[in-house]
Amino acid sequence: MAVKDKTDLLQGTFSMLILKALSLGPMHGYGVGQRIMQLAEDLLRVEEGSLYPALYRLEERGWIESEWVTSENNRPARFYRLTRAGRKQLQVEEENCRRFVLAIGKVMQTA
Amino acid sequence: MRLLRNLFRRVRGLVRAETIHREIEEEARFHIEMRIEENIRRGMSPEEARQDAERRFGNLTRVKERGYDVRGGRWLETLWQDLRFGTRMMLKNPGFTLVAIITLALGIGATTAMFSVVNSVVFQPLPFHEPDRLVMLEEKWLPRFPRFETSPLDFLSWKAECQSYVDIGAFVPVFFNLSEGDQPERLAGARVSANLPGLLGISPILGRGFTAEEDTAGANQVALLGHSLWQRRFGADPQVIGRTVRMNGVAITVVGVMPPEFRFPIEAEIWMPMGFTPEEIKSRNNHFIWAVGRLKPGVTPQQAQSEMDLLMPRLQQNWRGQVVSFANHYIGDVRLTLGVLLGAAGLVLLIACVNIANLLITRGTTRQREIALRTALGATRGRIVRQLMTETTLLSFLGGASGLLLALGTIALVRRIPLPAIYRFEETSLDLQALAFTFLLAIGTGALFGLSPALRQSRPDLQDALKTGGRVAGGAARTRIRNVLVIAELTLAVVLLVGAGLLLKSLWRLLDVPLGFNPQNVLAVAINLPQTTYREPFQQAQFTERLLDRLKGVPGPEAVG
Numbered sequence: 001m002a003v004k005d006k007t008d009l010l011q012g013t014f015s016m017l018i019l020k021a022l023s024l025g026p027m028h029g030y031g032v033g034q035r036i037m038q039l040a041e042d043l044l045r046v047e048e049g050s051l052y053p054a055l056y057r058l059e060e061r062g063w064i065e066s067e068w069v070t071s072e073n074n075r076p077a078r079f080y081r082l083t084r085a086g087r088k089q090l091q092v093e094e095e096n097c098r099r100f101v102l103a104i105g106k107v108m109q110t111a
Numbered sequence: 112m113r114l115l116r117n118l119f120r121r122v123r124g125l126v127r128a129e130t131i132h133r134e135i136e137e138e139a140r141f142h143i144e145m146r147i148e149e150n151i152r153r154g155m156s157p158e159e160a161r162q163d164a165e166r167r168f169g170n171l172t173r174v175k176e177r178g179y180d181v182r183g184g185r186w187l188e189t190l191w192q193d194l195r196f197g198t199r200m201m202l203k204n205p206g207f208t209l210v211a212i213i214t215l216a217l218g219i220g221a222t223t224a225m226f227s228v229v230n231s232v233v234f235q236p237l238p239f240h241e242p243d244r245l246v247m248l249e250e251k252w253l254p255r256f257p258r259f260e261t262s263p264l265d266f267l268s269w270k271a272e273c274q275s276y277v278d279i280g281a282f283v284p285v286f287f288n289l290s291e292g293d294q295p296e297r298l299a300g301a302r303v304s305a306n307l308p309g310l311l312g313i314s315p316i317l318g319r320g321f322t323a324e325e326d327t328a329g330a331n332q333v334a335l336l337g338h339s340l341w342q343r344r345f346g347a348d349p350q351v352i353g354r355t356v357r358m359n360g361v362a363i364t365v366v367g368v369m370p371p372e373f374r375f376p377i378e379a380e381i382w383m384p385m386g387f388t389p390e391e392i393k394s395r396n397n398h399f400i401w402a403v404g405r406l407k408p409g410v411t412p413q414q415a416q417s418e419m420d421l422l423m424p425r426l427q428q429n430w431r432g433q434v435v436s437f438a439n440h441y442i443g444d445v446r447l448t449l450g451v452l453l454g455a456a457g458l459v460l461l462i463a464c465v466n467i468a469n470l471l472i473t474r475g476t477t478r479q480r481e482i483a484l485r486t487a488l489g490a491t492r493g494r495i496v497r498q499l500m501t502e503t504t505l506l507s508f509l510g511g512a513s514g515l516l517l518a519l520g521t522i523a524l525v526r527r528i529p530l531p532a533i534y535r536f537e538e539t540s541l542d543l544q545a546l547a548f549t550f551l552l553a554i555g556t557g558a559l560f561g562l563s564p565a566l567r568q569s570r571p572d573l574q575d576a577l578k579t580g581g582r583v584a585g586g587a588a589r590t591r592i593r594n595v596l597v598i599a600e601l602t603l604a605v606v607l608l609v610g611a612g613l614l615l616k617s618l619w620r621l622l623d624v625p626l627g628f629n630p631q632n633v634l635a636v637a638i639n640l641p642q643t644t645y646r647e648p649f650q651q652a653q654f655t656e657r658l659l660d661r662l663k664g665v666p667g668p669e670a671v672g
Binding site: 047 | 141
């Protein structure tokens with residue numbers, strides 16, 4: 001695969017995880033990272049630096065939206081929330097991912 | 112909708128770049144603070160906590176930059192960067208840049224100028240009421256006089272007997288000597304039948320037109336002023352009606368002022384009623400006036416012509432009448448010439464486009480190496496395309512601006528050259544549609560071919576391009592395109608050259624017609640004698656003799672006659 005495709009795939013998966021995390025409720029960026037790691041039962045390490053560009057990119061495409069809110073420790077934080085389009089996109093990506101995993105599984109199973 | 116919102120956000124991002132930076136910073140800080148708290152809760156010391164948090168976050172600056180990039184605040188800086196780079200590239204290749212700009216300028220400038228002339232002369236509707244219903248009534252006596260004036264008696268007969276017209280008027284161009292104040296001036300004007308302004312559909316903006324009574328010899332000491340004359344000599348005085356001025360030695364009363372666009376016939380500034388004198392209507396063969404008719408609704412010029420054909424034999428033995436549309440009378444002869452010139456200009460434009468395309472494709476080949484390098488360094492294809500587009504657009508813009516200047520200069524030149532043979536030549540003004548069209552065409556060509564190097568990088572064979580790029584011809588397809596372009600350009604250029612050569616030859620022949628005398632150092636002077644003082648031919652002869660006597664005494668002229 002050409003270099004570009006590889007980063008695309010990774011980026012796509014990451015986006016899907018973020019969308020999934022947000023589907024459980026609005027959260028700020030830090031919270032999203034925590035939630036993903038929590039859901040993955042610590043099997044994943046989220047690169048915190050790339051969280052925010054990914055979040056911004058998702059917002060550009062209209063799948064999430066954000067607003068500034070005063071958080072628990074009285075500091076302003078940007079909270080993200082899934083949009084309706086985002087919810088639909090999540091379903092699409094879930095389906096694609098499932099099919100992909102299935103395909104890989106089949107190939108790898110042949111002994 | 113999303114596009115709009117994003118666009119809005121980008122524009123806002125531009126204006127509030129500071130805010131975006133600040134927001135990203137805030138978010139990053141918040142994240143790190145949360146992590147620090149978490150770490151402290153887990154038992155780390157504050158110092159360790161902070162270190163760990165910052166390490167885990169990654170390179171803060173990099174994150175901030177990427178964030179800023181995605182949020183879209185960067186595009187203006189990118190644009191500025193691209194422009195600077197583009198300018199640098201253009202200056203590094205002055206030959207290419209100069210040729211490209213000159214080519215564009217010639218193509219755009221020549222075509223726009225030509226189009227503007229044609230537009231003013233041919234396409235602009237004549238400033239009369241329903242000009243397509245107006246016809247000139249001429250006379251002809253083939254083969255010597257294909258288009259000739261008519262005579263007052265014929266005109267009056269037509270007025271009385273023809274049924275095809277709402278009305279018929281007449282005019283004859285005349286020069287007047289205005290001796291008002293201390294600056295006598297020779298004015299182009301016309302004698303018109305009283306009904307002519309009304310026939311053409313133009314009313315005076317001040318005062319009134321001529322009455323039928325004023326259209327008789329002796330009672331016609333009245334005049335209508337042209338708008339520019341009114342402004343120039345009478346200071347646009349609203350009280351000018353009723354003033355008397357001396358013209359050709361006679362006191363004339365001003366009865367009205369005409370609107371600015373009325374200069375009928377060519378360049379007339381002042382009008383007086385026709386007032387046929389007894390000598391003028393003595394013979395039917397006194398052909399010196401032009402007649403204008405307005406066709407009745409539903410009457411075609413052909414029907415009017417048939418009527419004329421039936422009528423004329425009764426009036427005249429040798430002369431026949433012809434009904435000619437206004438447009439034809441004024442523009443007819445010139446249409447062919449203008450068409451040819453327009454075609455030539457179009458060819459120039461085409462050659463220019465082909466030339467640009469060729470230049471850009473060649474340059475694309477030499478730049479392949481640079482593009483391969485940038486791709487290897489991580490530039491996305493979108494970025495490269497954007498940069499190339501900016502460069503090409505900059506070049507096209509410069510070329511277009513030069514073309515505009517050229518067109519304006521040419522048009523200014525055209526307006527100065529008095530070519531009275533072409534009606535409204537001096538009214539040529541920049542035709543914005545033509546400019547827009549040629550501009551877009553040239554820029555489109557530039558964009559299309561300027562992008563060729565970028566578009567060919569779909570599957571970057573980076574190693575290859577890096578090693579040999581800049582020297583290789585660039586693939587079979589590209590060479591083929593280049594060959595086609597070169598052939599096309601040569602063909603068009605040859606056609607243009609041949610055409611130009613032929614035209615030049617015709618022009619040369621025209622200029623070369625022997626005049627019958629040696630015009631070297633001969634000065635011809637036209638003198639306009641006021642009719643009142645020099646009405647009789649013998650008075651005119653006396654004046655001429657006196658003038659010649661005086662001139663003979665003046666040192667300088669070798670001979671006078």
